[in-house]
Amino acid sequence: MKLLLVGMNxxxxxxxxxxxxxxxxxxxxxxxxxxxAEIEEAVLLSTCNRVELVVLTREIEAARLRLRxxxxxxxxxxxxxxxxxxxxxxxxxxxxxxxxxxxxxVASSLDSMVVGEPQILGQAKDAYRAAVECGAAGPILGxxxxxxxxxxxxxxxxxxxxxxxxxxxRVAVDLAAQIFESFAEKxxxxxxxxxxxxxxxxxxxxxxxxxxxxxxxxxxxxxxxxVQFGATAHGLDELPSLLADAxxxxxxxxxxxxxxxRPLAERVLRARRGRPMLVIDIGVPRNAxxxxxxxxxxxxxxxxxxxxxxxxxxxxxxREQARAESIVEAxxxxxxxxxxxxxxxxxxxxxxxxxxxxxxxEVEKALPRLRLDDPxxxxxxxxxxxxxxxxxxxxxxxxxxxxxxxxxxxxxETTRLLFALDDAEPGSTDSGPGGGDPxxx
Amino acid sequence: xxxGVLQYLTAGxxxxxxxxxxAGFTLARPAMLRxxxxxxxxxxxxxxxxxxxxHTAVAAPPLTHLPSALSFMALVGTxxxxxxxxxARLAGLVALVAPMSCLGVAAxxxxxxxxxxxxxxxxxxxxxxxxxxxxxxxxxxxLAGLAGLSFLVEHRRLKRKRLVASGAWPSLEALDRAGAFAxxxxxxxxxxxxxxxxxxxxxxxxxxxxxxxxxxxxxxxxAIYGVLVAVRFGARQPAARCALTSIAGFAFLGLAxxxxxxx
Numbered sequence: 131m132k133l134l135l136v137g138m139n140x141x142x143x144x145x146x147x148x149x150x151x152x153x154x155x156x157x158x159x160x161x162x163x164x165x166x167a168e169i170e171e172a173v174l175l176s177t178c179n180r181v182e183l184v185v186l187t188r189e190i191e192a193a194r195l196r197l198r199x200x201x202x203x204x205x206x207x208x209x210x211x212x213x214x215x216x217x218x219x220x221x222x223x224x225x226x227x228x229x230x231x232x233x234x235x236v237a238s239s240l241d242s243m244v245v246g247e248p249q250i251l252g253q254a255k256d257a258y259r260a261a262v263e264c265g266a267a268g269p270i271l272g273x274x275x276x277x278x279x280x281x282x283x284x285x286x287x288x289x290x291x292x293x294x295x296x297x298x299x300r301v302a303v304d305l306a307a308q309i310f311e312s313f314a315e316k317x318x319x320x321x322x323x324x325x326x327x328x329x330x331x332x333x334x335x336x337x338x339x340x341x342x343x344x345x346x347x348x349x350x351x352x353x354x355x356x357v358q359f360g361a362t363a364h365g366l367d368e369l370p371s372l373l374a375d376a377x378x379x380x381x382x383x384x385x386x387x388x389x390x391x392r393p394l395a396e397r398v399l400r401a402r403r404g405r406p407m408l409v410i411d412i413g414v415p416r417n418a419x420x421x422x423x424x425x426x427x428x429x430x431x432x433x434x435x436x437x438x439x440x441x442x443x444x445x446x447x448x449r450e451q452a453r454a455e456s457i458v459e460a461x462x463x464x465x466x467x468x469x470x471x472x473x474x475x476x477x478x479x480x481x482x483x484x485x486x487x488x489x490x491x492e493v494e495k496a497l498p499r500l501r502l503d504d505p506x507x508x509x510x511x512x513x514x515x516x517x518x519x520x521x522x523x524x525x526x527x528x529x530x531x532x533x534x535x536x537x538x539x540x541x542x543e544t545t546r547l548l549f550a551l552d553d554a555e556p557g558s559t560d561s562g563p564g565g566g567d568p569x570x571x
Numbered sequence: 572x573x574x575g576v577l578q579y580l581t582a583g584x585x586x587x588x589x590x591x592x593x594a595g596f597t598l599a600r601p602a603m604l605r606x607x608x609x610x611x612x613x614x615x616x617x618x619x620x621x622x623x624x625x626h627t628a629v630a631a632p633p634l635t636h637l638p639s640a641l642s643f644m645a646l647v648g649t650x651x652x653x654x655x656x657x658x659a660r661l662a663g664l665v666a667l668v669a670p671m672s673c674l675g676v677a678a679x680x681x682x683x684x685x686x687x688x689x690x691x692x693x694x695x696x697x698x699x700x701x702x703x704x705x706x707x708x709x710x711x712x713x714l715a716g717l718a719g720l721s722f723l724v725e726h727r728r729l730k731r732k733r734l735v736a737s738g739a740w741p742s743l744e745a746l747d748r749a750g751a752f753a754x755x756x757x758x759x760x761x762x763x764x765x766x767x768x769x770x771x772x773x774x775x776x777x778x779x780x781x782x783x784x785x786x787x788x789x790x791x792x793x794a795i796y797g798v799l800v801a802v803r804f805g806a807r808q809p810a811a812r813c814a815l816t817s818i819a820g821f822a823f824l825g826l827a828x829x830x831x832x833x834x
Contacts, residue, residue: 290599293599308725308740308742309729310743311745403807404807404809404810426726427809427810429729438732
């Protein structure tokens with residue numbers, strides 16, 4: 131049995147291609163895949179940054195062709211898949227150990243656009259759940275994904291890879307959390323209605339801030355954001371009165387001079403009676419006069435300050451990434467050992483069947499001559515069974531151990547040769563490589 | 572005997588809490604800080620048990636003995652912190668509270684058993700009321716000072732545009748509220764301590780005020796802290812200035828009340 135992973139991500143494929151091939155409902159795709167003879171199990175992970183299929187197969191070449199054909203013709207909803215050249219440049223492929231490592235790295239957020247971001251683990255869990263629900267994920271991919279989730283948990287608890295925010299919006303939320311005890315009764319004022327403001331607004335909403343006012347030059351854009359996020363829309367002329375109630379101010383509007391001047395801030399602070407105010411100025415040129423830094427109750431951060439924090443945090447994450455990679459490496463080797471031991475399963479099963487057939491045949495021949503009553507016949511049957519089991523126990527255990535190593539393949543071959551397991555045997559109970567119970571018996 | 576064992580246990584638990592808090596703060600691990608708060612709470616239980624046993628075993632426990640008073644202050648400060656940490660995100664403050672509590676108990680443990688104070692005889696419950704109220708007030712004002720110190724460190728860091736891993740340190744708002752709460756409860760207790768001290772003086776000597784250095788400095792320190800409290804709540808100072816006030820006020824109180832005792 132082989133593991134095969136084929137996919138594309140934010141590093142290999144442009145956004146428009148990822149968007150075209152993104153799969154909202156993986157069930158039908160997965161059912162179709164496992165219905166074919168070449169693929170035993172399959173999981174499809176589709177997020178805004180990646181589309182990946184990991185499959186278990188006995189025929190690696192056939193599976194490769196099947197997955198490539200899927201990417202080329204079947205994933206695009208209108209059937210108009212990408213051109214051959216575009217697809218070849220975007221797809222990557224991993225087999226066995228490399229595929230395992232990739233799954234572990236993805237779940238641990240080491241392959242993400244923002245290393246350490248937490249969403250990917252939930253997305254991987256959803257992808258696995260969807261595969262289980264439609265019957266596409268079996269015991270081996272199940273084991274791989276459970277191992278990946280455990281590895282991700284280890285990475286998060288043993289390293290600090292996810293601790294520090296690296297986006298401007300998340301840094302703003304963290305700054306607010308270091309000033310305010312809770313966002314429940316706080317009010318945010320957003321000045322402007324651009325993309326950065328929207329991102330920050332999403333992050334603040336996600337952190338629990340509910341009372342939000344949006345002020346903008348053009349009332350329509352402010353109204354659009356206000357409707358989208360359940361905020362109130364205002365004109366810029368209302369800023370002084372809005373400021374008095376605002377605990378978090380996010381500003382990004384064009385203009386030559388800063389609108390939040392020191393005299394205005396002083397006036398507002400008097401009205402606020404000592405309550406602190408966080409000012410996130412992401413405007414270029416700056417919207418808040420740096421002189422307001424001198425006021426005790428104002429904490430002002432401009433784009434450079436936020437970028438410096440974000441960069442410092444990204445550097446910290448990179449340092450932690452090396453530790454996370456070594457955890458992934460160790461976990462991949464553990465899974466690799468388990469997966470390799472599966473190679474011994476067909477040989478062990480065949481050997482047991484062969485020996486059992488011999489034992490049963492010989493007992494069957496001997497019993498009529500012995501003329502035994504029923505309890506005695508059962509005792510003979512149990513005796514021969516016990517002898518066979520005891521003789522086989524040590525060699526089978528050794529075979530399982532050896533199968534975890536690359537050299538173990540030679541032992542498996544020798545066993546098959548010595549016991550003639552590849553010779554045609556009428557009535558053999560072999561269910562084929564990897565069939566049935568996936569545990570290394 | 573049991574009191575001694577409990578005191579050693581308390582000191583050990585406070586020390587453990589200090590080490591865990593120090594590690595949690597240095598490594599920015601909120602889970603370690605929360606664990607330190609748990610250990611501190613266990614220490615406070617042992618501390619309360621030893622204090623209760625001391626009061627049931629001895630008719631007039633030697634609380635006027637400075638190390639015993641420090642130990643009691645450590646208990647009140649610790650319980651005050653635990654109550655605040657239960658209501659707000661203040662676990663990070665354990666990095667300052669636990670070492671202070673540990674020092675307070677260590678003073679009692681290593682100073683040995685105190686001799687009974689002759690001045691207490693025949694003066695009823697006033698000496699106890701004085702020491703308990705003044706110590707509790709001082710402990711809470713000390714807690715306000717620690718919250719103020721933490722606030723200023725955090726305030727300066729944010730003003731210098733630095734961000735630490737979230738969750739490792741309390742928010743400015745939580746520190747400000749904790750400081751205000753400690754002052755609001757601590758200052759009236761201290762005031763009652765001053766009043767009961769004067770009544771004790773009167774029952775012992777016939778005068779409310781004898782003019783000895785301890786009384787003089789305590790009265791001046793109480794009056795100065797009173798002015799600071801009035802300015803803090805009356806004039807709605809910025810939180811950073813309130814924090815500075817709490818530190819300066821407690822430093823002066825500590826110097827006046829404990830420094831004079833030690834001299």
